[in-house]
Amino acid sequence: MSTGEKIFSVINYIFLALVAAACLYPMLYVLFASFSNSNQLMRHTGILLWPQGFSAGAYEMVFKNPMIARGYLNTMFVLVMSLILQITLTSLGAYFLSRRNVMFQKPIMLLITFTMFFSGGMIPTYLNMKSLHLTGSLWGLILPFMISVYNLIILKTSFASIPESLIEAARIDGASHLKVLFSIVLPLSKAILAVMVLYYGVSIWNSWFWASAILRNREMYPLQIILREILLSNDTSSMTAGASATDTEAIGMTIKYATIMVATVPILCVYPFLQKYFTKGTMVGAVKE
Numbered sequence: 001m002s003t004g005e006k007i008f009s010v011i012n013y014i015f016l017a018l019v020a021a022a023c024l025y026p027m028l029y030v031l032f033a034s035f036s037n038s039n040q041l042m043r044h045t046g047i048l049l050w051p052q053g054f055s056a057g058a059y060e061m062v063f064k065n066p067m068i069a070r071g072y073l074n075t076m077f078v079l080v081m082s083l084i085l086q087i088t089l090t091s092l093g094a095y096f097l098s099r100r101n102v103m104f105q106k107p108i109m110l111l112i113t114f115t116m117f118f119s120g121g122m123i124p125t126y127l128n129m130k131s132l133h134l135t136g137s138l139w140g141l142i143l144p145f146m147i148s149v150y151n152l153i154i155l156k157t158s159f160a161s162i163p164e165s166l167i168e169a170a171r172i173d174g175a176s177h178l179k180v181l182f183s184i185v186l187p188l189s190k191a192i193l194a195v196m197v198l199y200y201g202v203s204i205w206n207s208w209f210w211a212s213a214i215l216r217n218r219e220m221y222p223l224q225i226i227l228r229e230i231l232l233s234n235d236t237s238s239m240t241a242g243a244s245a246t247d248t249e250a251i252g253m254t255i256k257y258a259t260i261m262v263a264t265v266p267i268l269c270v271y272p273f274l275q276k277y278f279t280k281g282t283m284v285g286a287v288k289e
Contacts, residue, residue: 034058034257041254058258061251068262071223078141078222079204085146086200087193093147094155095181100164116149126213135214141207141222151199158192159185194274205267227263231256 001009029048033041037053044052062068096102097109119125125144126135134140162185170180186193208224215221 030257030260034254034261036254038251038254055254058251058254059262061255062258062262067218067221067226068223068259070219071221071226074138074220075205075222075224078138079201082142082145082204083197083200085142086148086151087196089146090148090152090155090196091181091186091193093152094159095177095185097152097156098159099167112149112152129214136216136220137214138220140214141211145210148200148203151196155189155192155196158189162188198271198274201270202267223263227259230259 032048032051035051035054035056035058036044036048037051037055038058040052093112097105097112099105102108120128129135129140129144132143134143166184166188167180170184175183206224208222208228211222211225212228215225
């Protein structure tokens with residue numbers, strides 16, 4: 001490397017390190033604050049680089065809140081059922097659209113892509129869900145959102161990159177399209193399927209809008225609605241009962257940070273297991289020879 005290239009590399013590493021630190025610090029701040037003593041945290045000003053008087057009291061109060069456990073169960077139900085239906089239906093649609101000589105393939109693909117840019121809007125969607133009796137039910141968070149067109153296009157591109165000779169050989173041997181899909185196409189697409197699970201899973205885990213719009217029974221609230229109530233409505237009364245007004249404000253601060261960690265850590269723990277598939281999966285079918 002020349003001197004100029006070495007200087008550029010050093011500057012590049014420093015810049016990327018600063019960007020990484022800027023992205024990482026907010027998460028570390030929430031982590032340190034959640035393990036801090038509430039009164040010491042209230043008195044602290046400036047950058048937080050370690051917990052202020054280590055305490056796990058905020059987590060104890062969070063897990064004593066029955067709505068947190070109920071929110072987890074509701075979220076896990078929606079997550080598992082949604083992933084099963086979304087991966088299945090997206091795979092079926094992608095396989096159909098990736099096959100050659102499919103009648104009206106281009107018009108069908110054009111109509112599907114059209115829905116990415118134009119939709120009925122929020123109110124017609126709500127009225128449609130209401131007419132189908134999906135409001136007031138967790139199924140209203142699952143059935144209307146079973147296919148993402150963006151993910152369908154990614155999966156279609158990946159399936160189209162599988163050698164046609166493999167599928168033709170299976171068809172000659174008498175395999176049906178479902179047999180080809182589940183015995184050949186999906187096993188060869190583990191990387192992109194892992195990416196689909198990550199895309200769909202993060203979207204489901206973070207979603208809160210439609211839950212707040214169609215659910216009225218608090219027993220059905222997913223975790224993100226509980227988190228939203230705590231953060232925006234400052235509703236920590238169920239976890240700070242018996243404390244003075246000053247202590248309630250201080251304890252409520254650490255409870256908010258602890259709740260953020262409780263709601264965020266599970267999805268962060270999944271990513272390392274899918275990371276090895278992520279780069280490979282997103283690049284499958286990106287370049288055609």
